[in-house]
Amino acid sequence: MCDDCGEMTDTDNIEAFTPRRATRSSEDRILGGVAVGLAVHFGVDVMWVRGGFLLSSVFGGFGVALYAGLWMILPTDARFDESAPGIAAASRQGKRPGRSSKLEDVGPLIALAAVALGIVVLVQSLLGNSMIFWPILLGTVGLAVLWRQADEAQRERWTDTTGRIDPLRAVLGKGGVASYARLAAGVALLLGALTLFAAQSGPTGVAREVVIAGVVGVAGLALTVGPWLFRLAGDLSEERAARVRSQERADVAAHLHDSVLQTLALIQKHSDDSRTVAKLARAQERDLRSWLYAAEPEPETSVASALRAAAAEVEDGHGVPVEVVTVGDTATTERVLPLILAAREAMVNAAKHSGAERVDVYAEMDDDQAEVFIRDRGAGFDPGQVPVDRLGVRGSIVDRMARHGGESTIRSALGEGTEVRLAMTTRLEPRPGPRAEGAS
């Protein structure tokens, strides 16, 4: 067990800088999810981004090129979606709601598209019918449809559990009418663009036209196949990473199953002692729950996590469930450590002396202040006459908080339970005195 302990301590202070990456949205998208992805990345409303793309597409076509480029390069956010195992498993088995199309988003887009079309027609009527305009428009739409199909196929590859990738599946995904239709429509539009172009260019300069048509054909092919190749390569490395992750998870699962077996064995042994059984079940439940549904940060970095860890210890030690609810979070610094210790002491007191069936802990934290309430519905006591066996209240809670510049209030009455309130500023301003540099 303790082989690991030594290795874990030194690396804590080094925090790797991970740059924020823009991704294409796979949830709210209309075409490739580029606009939504950018809107999230830059924190602006998505309609502005969409409007920008449309306007710059209409005037000179830069928007189309930019959109296409981003579509090709940006990864979808689906690959960064790492849910906790329980949630991921429920999603895979279809026990959770999947993505849903958002019809209400389409309204403003139709309006924008109508405006864009109007401008196109206006430009056309002012400048006369450009020969290459309609072929280019047709070709662009065709490409967009094909790329969309590439996205769908990619998504299906990820959720595909067979692990095989054959070329047909890579292009069509699971098949289905929609993917064939998209493929056919895309190719038809592209061919239409070429035909229109050839028809418009007329009999003169045939040689030049053939050369251009050839170039366009090759370029079109490259553009069509490009995304597939690009993403296939991406998927391969992603799959390698996924394999490593799944092995790690398998290890954890093995460890957990082992601990469940131990708990079950213990429960059988203590089946006549309901208190021990409840305690064991509770501890095991907490263990499983935190693994399945929460990605718990290290107690060293999160006060919420430190409080939950303290509550877990008290639960195990005294056999009384301690429910922790936290709002917000802040880093565990030397400054808030006394608060956590005092809160722990208050939990111990409640679990040990109150006789209550449950202890509720509520913590609210931001960057300025942390406030913790520890409440039980037990026997209560007269705060004016603290019994000798409750010295913990005086020394570990009240005095400790006062010593470190925090506050503590204890409300209690015989028969009505107890509530302890602890508060402390968490701001890291240098304190007067020799230890001015404070905590790191």
Place this chain on the structure above:
Amino acid sequence: MARRSVVIVDDHAMFRTGVRAELADKVEVLAEAADVDEAIQAVLSLRPDVVLLDVHLPGGGGVEVMRRVGTRSPETKFLALSVSDAAEDVIGTIRGGARGYVTKTITGPELASAIDRVADGDAVFSPRLAGFVLDAFAGSIAVAQVDEDLDRLTEREREVMRLIARGYAYKEVAGKLFISIKTVETHVSSVLRKLQLSSRHELTRWASDRRLL
């Protein structure tokens, strides 16, 4: 008071049996269902007062049941019952139309009173759900400009939520704030409404982002 009629929806047979036994003398269990289709059929044919709805359910989850039942059984209220404490599940289910959310470790009597409360049209907030709400609706507004701002909580609603998060029962909240239980229920229902109707993007984004922190 007439016993409430209940349909239990959960894909674990053992759990359904357990809940049924626990509730046997307090409510009338009409039927059990193990997936989305069974649940919809049971709700539409039996029209129970309350559906105990598991969040993770084959066929698209509890949210799918509420979506497809829609307005076809208006008298039926949904109470989500789940082993998952994950924020995205809790918020997603409430926004899907559930009148409350409790975890499966809830005791029999507590569950029975939650069913009563939901059947009466009130909302059931566990301390954890109240904590999520406070987290999601950070920042409050002055009472003067309350009204129809669905994206924020009033100071009073915030106080009620904080007390619930601290483990206070509705009655105790009422005593502490010197208001009636009815008023507490009104505040809680109004928070539920905001949770369901608020259009702010951050709400769902918050739920899916917070585990990345």
